[in-house]
């Protein structure tokens with residue numbers, strides 16, 4: 001069958017999650033004719049499943065992700081669609097590890113609405129229901145992507161491409177090498193199906209169950225008090241053992257962690273882990289989805305039957321797809337290391353910052369963290385640099401990576417994968433491609449100092465050495 005060919009884009013962004021949305025806005029605002037393609041009927045990626053957004057602040061509460069991502073949060077706040085949270089110190093003391101101090105709770109529908117609005121304002125064309133299934137190449141250059149749509153197979157020609165699919169689908173199909181999971185057995189972080197329950201009286205649950213929670217910094221009367229909470233389920237260990245026998249091989253559900261933006265409605269997460277599955281293997285992904293959906297339903301039933309405050313609750317919805325924390329980590333010109341992250345290494349070609357802890361969900365045990373050899377905390381609760389070279393995949397000239405599939409070691413990705421950081425990376429990728437096109441150079445040969453200057457002018461924070469106006473380090477040509 002002949003391919004239907006669309007008009008050519010300057011920048012084509014594959015994947016409409018947190019990274020892809022911001023990449024597309026950044027490219028268009030910098031003058032590129034931009035097309036964003038998304039396999040689903042909606043934008044948002046994992047942000048559309050009801051999660052809070054981590055990573056805008058370091059653990060010392062320094063505001064490190066700014067620019068377009070923060071503009072989006074400010075606009076959401078004005079719409080009543082986001083709130084800033086702070087975790088009280090008492091919570092830190094009761095946990096084995098030190099989690100983030102600050103968080104952003106969002107209304108997922110407001111997030112999706114605003115994403116469409118900001119893309120439209122920037123002049124980005126959006127193509128939904130379009131699954132990127134193949135690439136078209138001339139030598140080491142992508143000439144376009146092939147998407148499967150209701151119209152059939154469509155060829156989308158483009159000068160520059162961002163791979164923001166989370167799984168690195170574009171780069172993998174273009175033949176770029178990648179890694180998966182931990183060393184040496186490639187086991188990846190578990191998947192989790194997010195779900196939403198209605199009719200929950202969390203105040204009543206707090207009266208009877210141990211709870212940890214984050215507090216909104218500027219609470220509004222209609223907001224929930226429990227925008228991030230952990231209900232401890234230890235007193236129902238025997239009942240859990242009976243209800244979830246398949247989870248008892250060390251994967252005991254000890255807590256129910258969730259968030260609640262509006263009173264009475266909660267989003268459940270991190271409890272229904274499915275371990276040892278690969279989200280880029282069709283059969284394994286399908287199997288995990290089936291298991292996740294059954295677990296979510298049964299866990300909601302369990303909560304209603306046993307936990308005070310959940311007597312009138314019900315399963316309102318399940319996420320449109322099982323949440324995948326980690327799959328391909330595309331090999332780029334530099335791989336962000338575990339040490340880079342926890343020791344806050346500075347990089348000459350920094351284009352985004354990260355400060356989130358090394359958040360590895362236990363490979364086998366639900367609701368527990370795995371602590372790798374050098375720990376999970378970032379030195380001095382500071383921020384690390386994400387170099388431009390981590391966005392530049394090996395072997396393909398006009399492609400950049402954005403989001404959780406950038407070039408990073410397993411432990412480094414466990415920090416950089418959170419949504420605030422992915423959004424910051426998205427701004428860097430979209431801006432770089434628009435500038436490289438204007439300059440007529442391959443993104444690999446991009447003037448990184450020009451990119452940094454443009455990002456700074458457009459609100460990005462690249463660390464105090466830039467903010468203070470100090471001389472920037474020389475940038476080597478890549």
Ligand SMILES: Cc1cc2nc3c(=O)[nH]c(=O)nc-3n(C[C@H](O)[C@H](O)[C@H](O)COP(=O)(O)OP(=O)(O)OC[C@H]3O[C@@H](n4cnc5c(N)ncnc54)[C@H](O)[C@@H]3O)c2cc1C
Nearest residue numbers: 015017018019039045046054132165166323324403404419
């Ligand atoms: C269960 C779970 C809980 C998490 N909790 C948090 C949390 O509380 N806070 C936080 O900040 N982070 C959290 N994370 C991490 C974070 O959500 C993700 O790492 C982040 O969303 C990655 O952003 P992204 O834009 O790279 O990818 P994604 O959010 O995965 O977006 C990728 C987009 O690309 C689309 N896509 C994929 N393949 C194709 C294709 N072939 N063609 C077209 N479109 C495609 C997808 O549909 C999606 O819209 C969690 C992750 C999971 C799975």
